[in-house]
Amino acid sequence: EVHLEQSGAEVKKPGESLKISCEASGYNFNFYWIAWVRQVPGKGLEWMGVIYAGDSHTTYSPSFQGQVIISADRSISTAYLQWSSLQASDTAIYYCARYDCGFDTCEKSSVVYGMNVWGQGTTVIVSS
């Protein structure tokens, strides 16, 4: 079964750093794109960026470029989202999600059509 397991809830102070994780299982991690999506409490979904696990190529939304870093460790099939200096406005639920392309594996150049597998979400609270 394809599954994305996210790390647990975090409570941090402004200015602290943080790295949350998304561990994939049930498929070949190297051949898929993983996205990160933010949801501020009571608000909508925001697409933050995406990484191709095979070579760690990343693309960021302009809104999040320079604010976060997306990375991956292929040896443990895990994607990450990290901050160097958190702000109160980073308080949100963060989801990782796998893009699908309609085939058993997705080459980097494959057309992906949507996020068909989601993690359970990681709640991040930033408060002094």
Next chain:
Amino acid sequence: QSALTQPASVSGSPGQSITISCTGTSRDVGGYNLVSWYQQHPGRAPKLIIYEDTKRPSGVSNRFSGSKSGNTASLTISGPQAEDEADYYCCSFAGSIWVFGGGTKLTVL
């Protein structure tokens, strides 16, 4: 890149059809056949219900259908059921990134 425009809320009864619109530009919705729709129940992760403008993933009810005309995509729910009460988000490829709509809350009367 601005968010796609969706109505904040819609409502309807099981005997009718409900349509949620998603308006973008030629740089996103109108430029690619890559609009997807997600359903999100409170406290749950989103679920993909429509992809590539009109296609339904396996296991998704055929009450849900997608369409597109120009820069506006639409999600139609035919005969909504109580379990369809949720938030719905459109999402479109926009050249190198993806962008979500603001979300629409569906109330089933």
